[in-house]
Structures are given as C-alpha cells and as structure tokens.
Amino acid sequence: MFSNLAHMTTSSSRVRMSPESRREQLLELGTRLLATRTLDEISIELLAEEAGISRGLLYHYFHSLQEFHVAVVRRAVEDLYAITAPRDVGDPLEQLSVSLGAYVDFVSENYTGYVSLVRAASGSNEEIRKIYQDARRALTDRIFDIAGAEELATVGVVDSPATRLLTDGWAAMVEDVVMAWVTDPHGLSREELLNRLARALPAVVVA
Amino acid sequence: MFSNLAHMTTSSSRVRMSPESRREQLLELGTRLLATRTLDEISIELLAEEAGISRGLLYHYFHSLQEFHVAVVRRAVEDLYAITAPRDVGDPLEQLSVSLGAYVDFVSENYTGYVSLVRAASGSNEEIRKIYQDARRALTDRIFDIAGAEELATVGVVDSPATRLLTDGWAAMVEDVVMAWVTDPHGLSREELLNRLARALPAVVVA
DNA sequence: AGCCGTTGTTGAACAGGCGTCAATAGCGTT
DNA sequence: AACGCTATTGACGCCTGTTCAACAACGGCT
Structure with a gap:
C-alpha cells in the first residue's frame, strides 16, 4: 500500500x-x-x-x-451488453417487461455514462455508429431469444425484414423514452413505463 | 452577366x-x-x-x-419545419398518416441533408441538441393541432406529461425507422410503413 | 469631382491539439 | 554486471481555430 x-x-x-x-x-x-x-x-x-x-x-x-x-466505445458497449443480463420466465409480454426493467435500471444507475455513450454513438464517426447499431441489434436479439420465437408468434410477432426494421425503431424509441424518463418521470411509474414500452413492440410490429 | x-x-x-x-x-x-x-x-x-x-x-x-x-443547424431546422407543411382533413389516424407521408417524402428527397442534420443534432453540442428537440416537439405539436384534440381523444390520446414523454419517443422511432426505410424498405410499402407508424402512436400513448 | 470617415475585409501572427521520431531507460536474460 | 529488447519520453512539425492591426470599398459631404 x-x-x-x-x-x-x-x-x-x-x-x-x-x-x-x-x-x-x-x-x-x-x-x-x-x-x-x-x-x-x-x-x-x-x-x-x-x-x-x-x-x-x-x-x-x-x-x-x-x-x-x-x-473505448466498443468497450463501453460490451460492458452495457454484459451488465444488462437476461432474466427468466413468464409470458412473452411480461418477459419483455422484465428485460426492459433491467435495461431501465441500468440506465438509471449509469445515467451520465449511458448518455455519453449514446451521444458518442450518434456522432459523426461511421465505425462507432456501426458498433452501436450492432449492439442495439444484439440487445433486441437477446430479448427475442429469451422470449422464444413460438411465444412471440402468439402475440403476432414473427421474424421478417420488416420486423427487423420496426424493431430497431422500437429500440430507438425505448432509448429515447428511458433517458427522458430517468431525468423526469412525467408522472409515470416504472411499471407503467415498462408496460407501455412492452405493449408498443407488438403494436408496431404486427401487420 | x-x-x-x-x-x-x-x-x-x-x-x-x-x-x-x-x-x-x-x-x-x-x-x-x-x-x-x-x-x-x-x-x-x-x-x-x-x-x-x-x-x-x-x-x-x-x-x-x-x-x-x-x-446553420437552426436554419436547417427552420427549413425542415417550413417545407414539411401541414395537410388537410380525414379521420385522425388517416390525418396522421398523411402528415407522416409528407415527412417521409421530405426525407426521401433530401436524404443526405436530413441525415446530416440528425447526426449534427445528436452530437455533443448542448445548444444544437436543444434546437433540434424543440423542432421535433414543434413538428408533433403541429400534427396534434391539425388532428384536433377532440378527434384524438376518440382514439384515446389525451394531452398529459406522460403523453408528451411518449410522443417524443414515438417521434424518435419515426425518425429512426424512416431513415432506415429510405435506404432499404425491407419489403415494406410506403402505405404499410405509414399505417404502422401511425397506429404505433396511440399504441404507445394510450393508458 | 474629390476628400473623408465608416466599416467590411484581409492576412499575418498566435494558440492549442494531433501525430512523428530519435533518444532514453526499465526489466528480463545471460 | 553487462546486454538487448522495447516501453516510454519529449521535442518537433503540421494543421485548424482565433485575434488583431492594417487596408480598402463605398456613401456622404463639401
């Protein structure tokens, strides 16, 4: 010492x-x-x-x-992926809610760092943008994996190019809303927030 | 000369x-x-x-x-707001669809410029971020104005802090999806895209 | 027409940050 | 203890943003 x-x-x-x-x-x-x-x-x-x-x-x-x-960004993204670990069972939508909960908690606890990461990721550097987009995709993929394809099919969510497009968009919304919610909940409880975000996914994705 | x-x-x-x-x-x-x-x-x-x-x-x-x-960003944002002019009647959801259509068309025609603007807006500069966020808010406000508060209430959308929070998130999703769609439609027609995005708003916002 | 003041405009000088490279010095090997 | 490898240094060059004193275009005044 x-x-x-x-x-x-x-x-x-x-x-x-x-x-x-x-x-x-x-x-x-x-x-x-x-x-x-x-x-x-x-x-x-x-x-x-x-x-x-x-x-x-x-x-x-x-x-x-x-x-x-x-x-540095690659490292930060790896950390993000590792820390927001998957959780266990429940019906698909509740499952999704739980996964989102982990994500929300992470953002709450690491707010400044997370914001900094997102800002860096939307910056001018092509390579960094790709790294972050891949990470975002990996995060949603993991959610899908946990929920299970058959389970998701019961709520009308099936894998397709269009689904990918809209899911990525949904992820962008989640990021935006969660960051705003952490600084000011706008009278929305954590549970309400999670439920709305979870319900939004099938709403956007189902034909 | x-x-x-x-x-x-x-x-x-x-x-x-x-x-x-x-x-x-x-x-x-x-x-x-x-x-x-x-x-x-x-x-x-x-x-x-x-x-x-x-x-x-x-x-x-x-x-x-x-x-x-x-x-420069302020000017670009003003141009964006001015060019994506409002349109006329129809039921609330179709109205929303039409407004979104104008926005999609604008992004298609000015793709590189729009992408550049959005990137600049997510950058490090605090002031620029504020300018862009205000513009985004103005755009959604305009949509609400056109649709009319009573009309929107019929689909379950009422103004509240939570609604604002989620609407902003919805706008973020729209931006993300539209930019991705313009470069690659993922097998989604313009109409399908507009309808899904339009339906997503009440899905996210209604309690 | 010609002087004159205002001020739009220039270019050199300065500051500060990135990237290079030859010289320096830890640390393991013998 | 000497040696070699290489991690480490610090001075240097270059590029970009910023300042400032000098210059010159244009309108007004005589």
Missing part, C-alpha cells in the same frame, strides 16, 4: 508496464472518462494527464486518437 | 457586401455544405474557400465556428 502507483500522477519517473496491462489501463480509463465527458473532450492531453503517461505513448497502442475513441 | 460575382472564387479582389447579405450568404452556404458533409467537416478553411472570403471574416458575423454551426 505504500508503493501505490496511484500516487504518481505528478511524479515523472517512468513506469514500464506490459503492453496488455497498459492497453487495459487506457481502455478502462477511457470508459471511466467517458462517463463524465463527451468523446471529443477526451483529448490526448487529458488522457496522458490522467493515465500518468506522456502524450506520445498512446500511439504505441492505438494508431490514432480516433481509433482509441472507437476502442 | 460579365461581372458575375460567382467568377471570383480564385481572384483575390475584395468584395464588400452588406452585413445582412454576407451573413445570409454564409448561412445559405453552410446549410448547402451540410447536405454533403458532417458538421465538424465544415471547417473555416472550407468555408472561406467556398464563400471566397478570408478565414478571419467569419468572426465579424459569428463569435466562433461553433456559433456558426449552431446558426
């Missing part, structure tokens, strides 16, 4: 780490910084300062600052 | 314009450039080149490049 590396923010003595640890440290730091700042506020200056390294070192691990940003 | 100002892109002779004309020229140019590029690809360099002015001149009309970006 006396030779803690955390003390060395000001000191300039070199610390030599293994490539894996250093890369990991930078990514972890990146996601942590993203919770408080915009992606383009994560400059090399800031990064170097916070990590206690020189500006040049970043380029031994990432080709450019942009590539680092991409890696 | 021989002394056309449009010829002077390379020449360096000074052109002195009235503040209003110059400001207007810059804003018009900005929105035109936005149709092809991202907001942060509109640099002072590019702007000066295209407008045939020096880099420094921008600062006589805007405090900073950011403020110029904001002004």
